[in-house]
Every structure is written in C-alpha cells, then in structure tokens.
Amino acid sequence: MSELSELLSRNFAWAEKIKSRTPNFFKNLSKRHKPKYLWIGCSDSRTAPDRLLDLPSEEIFVHRNIANMVHSDDASCMSVIQYAVDHLRVDHIVVCGHSCCGGVRAVLEDQTSGPIDQWLRPLSVLKTSISERLQQASVDERSLALTELNVVKQVTNVCGSTTVKTAWEQGKKLSVHGWLFDIRTGILRDLLGEINSAEMAASIHKQYF
Ligand SMILES: [Zn+2]
Structure with missing residues (x-):
C-alpha cells in the first residue's frame, strides 16, 4: 500500500x-458552520489550533501562512477576515505566533530567498529594531523577541483592515488578540489582552512602533 493509500484508509477508518459512536455526526456537521473564532497562525505543522486548544476543528475558522503574516494586499487573508467577520460573525480574531518559527529564524539569519523573501520582508524591518535593542542576546532570545513583535505588528494589521475597522464603527462585538505558542512547553501566552476598539488598536501601535 502506498503512503497516500494508507492516508485514505485512515480517513475511512x-x-x-x-x-459508530454518533450516527448523525456528519449529517449535522454538513448543516452548520458557526465557528466563534478566527485563528491566523503559522503553517508550521506543530501548531494546528484545534489540537493545541483541544477544540473540535469546526469551532475555529483558520488561516495559516508562513510566520502568521497579515498583509493588507493579500487577498487571501483579507477575504478570510471579511468572511469570518461579516458572514460567520466570529467574536474573536486570534493572531498566534510560536517559538522555534522557521520563518522568523530564516529572517534573523538572512537565509530567505525567492517568494519567501518577499513574503517575509516586513519581518526584516522589525528585525532591525530588535537587533539594535538586543545586540547581546542569544539567537533564541532574539528569535523569540522578533516573533513577539511580529505578532503585535500583525495584530495591528488585522485591526487596520477595512473589515475590522468597519465592524467597530458599526458597533459590532469583535475582539482581536495576539498570542504566542511555546512549542517547548505546549503553553499559549496572551501578549496584548483583548483589543476591541480602534482607539485601543491605535494605542498599541503607538506603544510598539
Ligand atoms: Zn512558524
């Protein structure tokens, strides 16, 4: 049996x-898509949100890319935010970075090229401010500091999106969060608390950038 045939067999089983446990499970699943959360995370296979939150996957709407980036000109990410807020009416958007991130490490070590280099260019800008501040720090410390700052930056990008700004202007209940997942311990850390207005987002941007 080939590796992929084995995957299909696993799916069937x-x-x-x-x-056998819940006869109507898939029938019910097909009728309802009402996640409360939008998760914007890294593609890293160790950071699947349903696993680390211990939640059924249908409760989390997910967008993942290398280093959990939110580019205002990325139609994919902007569409996900629009669909999540306007149609699914999620209450929370979480941007989650993680320790040991290959994308962050590649930027720190100037190892990017091709499309990845273009994708991670905003991280290079953040790297400059980290490098000045943490000249004596180890690579791991600088990597974590850059990961945290990147989460904050991407949170402000989410808050600056047309969809989120409009939702707040219309008085919708919507919170944005910045978290960090430590792969070494399995624990999530809240970096910013709950951001639920343009004023709060502006204050965080002013504080960090
Ligand atoms: Zn990563």
Whole structure:
C-alpha cells in the first residue's frame, strides 16, 4: 500500500469510527458552520489550533501562512477576515505566533530567498529594531523577541483592515488578540489582552512602533 493509500484508509477508518459512536455526526456537521473564532497562525505543522486548544476543528475558522503574516494586499487573508467577520460573525480574531518559527529564524539569519523573501520582508524591518535593542542576546532570545513583535505588528494589521475597522464603527462585538505558542512547553501566552476598539488598536501601535 502506498503512503497516500494508507492516508485514505485512515480517513475511512476515522469516519467509520465516528459514525459508530454518533450516527448523525456528519449529517449535522454538513448543516452548520458557526465557528466563534478566527485563528491566523503559522503553517508550521506543530501548531494546528484545534489540537493545541483541544477544540473540535469546526469551532475555529483558520488561516495559516508562513510566520502568521497579515498583509493588507493579500487577498487571501483579507477575504478570510471579511468572511469570518461579516458572514460567520466570529467574536474573536486570534493572531498566534510560536517559538522555534522557521520563518522568523530564516529572517534573523538572512537565509530567505525567492517568494519567501518577499513574503517575509516586513519581518526584516522589525528585525532591525530588535537587533539594535538586543545586540547581546542569544539567537533564541532574539528569535523569540522578533516573533513577539511580529505578532503585535500583525495584530495591528488585522485591526487596520477595512473589515475590522468597519465592524467597530458599526458597533459590532469583535475582539482581536495576539498570542504566542511555546512549542517547548505546549503553553499559549496572551501578549496584548483583548483589543476591541480602534482607539485601543491605535494605542498599541503607538506603544510598539
Ligand atoms: Zn512558524
């Protein structure tokens, strides 16, 4: 059996197991898509949100890319935010970075090239301010500092998106959060608390940038 045939077999066994426990599970799943959370995270395979939050995957709407970036000209990310807020009516958007991030490390060590270099260019700008502040720090310390600052930056980008600004102007209940997942411990850390207005977002931007 090829590796991918094995995956299909695993899927079949998984579906059968669920149906044997809850016969209407897939019928019910097909009728409802109402996640409360939008998760914007890194593509790193160790950071799947449903696993680390211990939640069923249908409760989290997910967008992931290398180093959890939010570019205002990225139609994919902007569409996800628009769909999550305007149609799914999520209450929370979480931007989550993580320790041991290959994208962050590549920028720190000037190892990027091609499309990844273009994708991570905003991180290079943040790297300059980190490098000045943490000249004596170890690579791991600088990597974590850059990861944290990147989460804050991407949170402010989410807050600056047309969808989120409009939602707040219309008085919708919507909070944006910046978290950090430590792969070494399995623990999530809240970096910024709950941001639920343009004023709060502006204050955080002023504080950090
Ligand atoms: Zn990563």
